[in-house]
Amino acid sequence: MRRHRRAKIVATVGPASNSPEMLKRLFLAGVDTFRLNFSHGTHEDHAKVHAAIRALEAEVGRPIGILQDLQGPKIRVGTIRDGKINVAAGETIRFVPTGSDGDRDAIPLPHPEIFAAIAPGHHLLIDDGRVRVAVTRIGDDFIEAEVIYGGVISNRKGVNLPGTILDLSPLTAKDRADLAFGLELGVDWVALSFVQKPGDLLEARGLIGDRAGLVAKIEKPSALDKIDDIIRLSDAVMVARGDLGVEIPHEEVPGRQKELVRACRLAVKPVIVATQMLDSMVSAPTPTRAEASDVATAIYDGADAVMLSAESASGSYPVETVEMMDRIIRSTEQHKLYRSIINASDPGEEQTAPHAVAAAAADLANVIHSSAILAFTSSGTTAARIARRRPAVPILAITPDEQVSRRLCLLWGAHSILSEDIHTYEEMVERASRWGQEQGFAKVGDSMVVVAGIPFAQAGTTNNIRVIQIDRR
Known part of the structure; x- marks a missing residue:
């Protein structure tokens, strides 16, 4: 189930895609994380989709991410x-x-x-x-x-209201009920709508704890004013260009998108670019050339993931849309200018040992033309630090935590593998060699760069790089 691309695809589930058969087709077409939009549907609807995705996950033997998107406070006029x-x-x-x-x-x-x-x-x-x-x-x-x-x-x-900061919680009574339900189901990510200020994230974090990753949706101008703090307090960010494009001038949206992608890469937080990416495919089997360029631009920017909304939720061509997005991503990443553009947008180094080790591993893998980088990671942070460098080779993120393996389905370049903890150097080398071959990333004679922390099985100890040669099957 190897993806031959680095950027991930998020697809919204809706009436056009909520059957187990269609979910499987979408996954095989390229979906890495499914979005459950709680602005629509009942709890029963979402529970059925969640169960179908988890059954599919067991069938294919690959982690699949599930993102719960809360509706947030909708401001509307009344009856006229x-x-x-x-x-x-x-x-x-x-x-x-x-x-x-x-x-x-x-x-x-x-x-x-x-x-x-x-x-x-x-x-x-x-x-x-x-x-x-x-x-x-x-x-x-x-x-x-x-x-x-x-x-x-x-x-x-x-x-x-683009110029007005409202004394309004981003979590309505409906959102709180939906959030409790989603956490009980076991969603991997929770997206918070209409974030205005850093304090909004603190309120949500108090309810979520560490049971799911917290995604800040950037769709308010006031959020842009406090973006560094908002990114710091979130686990991932969504560039929600729909409402953001209503509240700021259209001509500012592309530049803001680039700023947000770069800021998230600097902060080692996954970033999703969303809204109307292949919008014409809601009713047509092919996109416009402008839409194909829009997806490619997000990939050139270095986004971790691109998202489909109505295209996969209610459109007439959900599978074709995912296949098209997959082809655009792969074509863009293989273009002769892609690597130079990605390298030019490198945010620079963080002055910490774990960041330095991760960056060195990425550079080493590029220099020796390694087949892959294997990152043994408890929390996913080691893999994220390597992904920040946007290496030219795939990242195999090996973790003992099932929830972490699912969250990694949103991270650029990461192929997540669920495996028990390692305890010795010999075990590390044997496991890395085996996973590299079994997952189709390496063969006999190839080299791989392995990143781990000593002592093993402890979060936050990334301090070791090793080059291994695969000499047997």
Whole structure:
């Protein structure tokens, strides 16, 4: 089950892909981690998908990651008389905190935290920015605004507030119930939506503990202002370009994507690039050339993973979409300019012994044209430090922890292997040689670089590099 690429594929499960048969086809096509979107579906639906993925994992004998994506606080307008109103640029409209059957003079916005935080000059974006208004006057029970871009405001449409930091937990009552359910199931990652500030992650971490990895979804401008602290407090980051692209100018999204990928690589945290990557394949069997370039750009940037949303959840061509993404990644990584671009974006060295050992192992493997790097890792950190260097050879991450092996399905270049602890040098060499051959990464006569920590089976002790020659099957 070797993948002939380094970047990983995350695919969202939905009505088009939730059967055990389709999940298997998607995995064989290239999916490394499945995303369960808790904005949709019931707990029963998600439990069935989770069970099917774990059964598939046992069948194929390979770890498979599962990411739970929490809905987060959705801000929406309320109910409008006749279902919708048309507003034109230049006219004045008014939002109120309560009521129903609203009109342009009293559009319900049932979120008191907005009225507490908004200020003149702030903007409200309605229906993914199709309607944009600027606040001109506020009171205790109203927000008056001038329409900048006119259009239709209809019932329950979403509202984005790019310039307003709300006193709002990213975990709603629904999220807390969903999180408890997901942790009970045994998800590997939990994605937190609409992170605004570092404290949001502390709240989630208190509930999750070490039972799952915590993914910060970056989709608010305020998160970009505190990004270093947010990355430090998370286990991985998702560049959620959908809402982020609504709240910041479109032309800034590509640059922000590159910044986030580089910052995560520097911090040794996996980063996922998401949203509309092959969006036309929701209804067509092939993507646009621009979409293929978009996926390739994320790979050239050095992203750990790229993600499919509606394409695999509700589209007409879920398997074809995964196959296309797999082909784009492999073609990009094999391009003659890929290695020079990846090397040029190297974030530099961390001044610690474990980082230095990992970097030295990656460089050594490149110099001697090793078949692979084998990292014995308890927590996954050793493999992540090696991946930070983006070596030219695969990384076999050998761990005794089943949960760690599944989380590694999100890490660039890592082929995770679940194995019992080692205790001696001889055992390390024998196990490395055997795994390299059994997993199809090496053959007799090849060399491999082995990275481990002495004493064995202790996290945080990466301090040893060894080159081994495979001399027997």
